Amino acid sequence: xxxxxxxxxxxxVEIPGQYECDVEPTPLLHTNLSSLxxxxxxxxxxxxxxxxxxLTFVGSDGTTTSFLVQYCVPSVTPTDQRSMxxxxxxxxxxxxxxxCRSRHLQLHAPLLVPIAPRVRLSKEGTDFVSFVQVYERDCxxxxxxxxxxxxxxxxxxxxxxxxxxxxxxxxxxRRLVLYEDLCxxxxxxxxxxxxxxxxxxxxxxxxxxxxxxxxxxxxxxxLSYSFYIEQRDPNKFVFSASRGDLLSLNFRPTYHRNTGQLxxxxxxxxxxxxxxxxxxxxxGVHGLLAESM
Numbered sequence: 001x002x003x004x005x006x007x008x009x010x011x012x013v014e015i016p017g018q019y020e021c022d023v024e025p026t027p028l029l030h031t032n033l034s035s036l037x038x039x040x041x042x043x044x045x046x047x048x049x050x051x052x053x054x055l056t057f058v059g060s061d062g063t064t065t066s067f068l069v070q071y072c073v074p075s076v077t078p079t080d081q082r083s084m085x086x087x088x089x090x091x092x093x094x095x096x097x098x099x100c101r102s103r104h105l106q107l108h109a110p111l112l113v114p115i116a117p118r119v120r121l122s123k124e125g126t127d128f129v130s131f132v133q134v135y136e137r138d139c140x141x142x143x144x145x146x147x148x149x150x151x152x153x154x155x156x157x158x159x160x161x162x163x164x165x166x167x168x169x170x171x172x173x174r175r176l177v178l179y180e181d182l183c184x185x186x187x188x189x190x191x192x193x194x195x196x197x198x199x200x201x202x203x204x205x206x207x208x209x210x211x212x213x214x215x216x217x218x219x220x221x222x223l224s225y226s227f228y229i230e231q232r233d234p235n236k237f238v239f240s241a242s243r244g245d246l247l248s249l250n251f252r253p254t255y256h257r258n259t260g261q262l263x264x265x266x267x268x269x270x271x272x273x274x275x276x277x278x279x280x281x282x283x284g285v286h287g288l289l290a291e292s293m
Contacts, residue, residue: 005055006038015059016067016113017123022092031059045130046235046250048072054126067113067121074117076252083251084110090223105292107219108245127242131192131234131275138191149186156182189274196279199241211288212244214280218292220248221270227253228264232271 013033019025037056044050049071057065087109094100094107111123139146156178166174183189200206216239224232229251239246254263277285 001038002040003038005036005040008036009034011060015057015063015065016121017065017111020088020109020111031061031063034058034060037064041126043068044133045070045238046233048076054124056126066124066126068124070120070122071118072120077112077114077120079252080110080112081114084112086223090219094219103215103292105215105219107223108216108240108247110247110251124238124247125240127240128238128245128247129241130238134192134195135234135275137195138188142188144186149182152182152186153179183274187274189278192275192279196241205242209240209242209244210279210281210284213239213246214284214288215292216244216246217276217280218289220246221272222293223251224248225269227251228262228266229253230264230266 010033014027015031015033018030035058037058039056041054042051043054045052045068047070052068052070054066054068057067059065087107091106091109094105113121113123115121136146156175159174159178188194196206196209200209223229229248231250232248236249237246238249255261256263272285280289
């Protein structure tokens with residue numbers, strides 16, 4: 001609890017993000033910032049400062065909106081703002097398509113508010129959690145080192161055989177066998193499903209969140225593949241445990257220095273790990289995920 005936040009009061013500042021809409025804004029109807037919640041939270045996200053404070057803004061109408069205070073390189077914020085505009089333009093295109101409207105396909109667009117050259121606000125609700133947090137929570141419960149599967153994954157290449165005495169087809173077969181054994185013995189494919197089962201009260205809520213998360217993952221995967229977004233690690237994804245909205249952090253394409261074309265070196269177009277397949281279910285993977293993409 002912060003006494004400085006508790007003493008803050010204002011009626012002349014608007015809640016950020018109310019101008020990001022497809023209609024003409026009406027400032028007279030906007031919600032002003034009344035106070036700040038004295039209770040704040042420290043969360044860990046990728047970036048220049050991993051430890052970030054989550055502040056809750058209390059509006060003049062009683063609503064609350066949470067933001068992360070982020071420190072970043074000045075050149076990064078314009079890139080992330082273009083990514084934010086890309087998500088909003090994609091939503092406009094989705095609303096124009098009859099099939100997308102019938103399936104209610106919409107991306108959860110990020111919201112960034114620059115405060116200073118190296119300080120900005122990023123909208124993120126209190127119910128958002130990263131995939132790596134869920135993974136570390138499951139490892140702690142099972143008494144497993146969170147880094148053990150990663151270390152074992154790096155050793156698969158050496159255990160699959162040398163290029164001098166093993167054919168390429170045989171090395172691929174061995175790597176696949178070792179990878180499947182790693183997934184069966186060192187990881188829990190149902191960790192995300194178990195997390196949602198604990199956080200949500202009934203089966204209906206769980207079904208809604210898993211359905212929304214599947215649709216969000218499909219749209220985010222299409223954008224990531226189209227713009228060659230690389231290094232989509234679990235800590236780059238945060239999702240809402242109560243609604244299923246998904247945020248893809250550090251959504252920044254890489255361009256060739258001379259030609260200006262997009263660069264991509266990832267061997268897979270998007271992530272679809274056993275954990276994601278478990279929470280989506282086989283019907284969701286072959287049905288809703290495929291249709292949404």
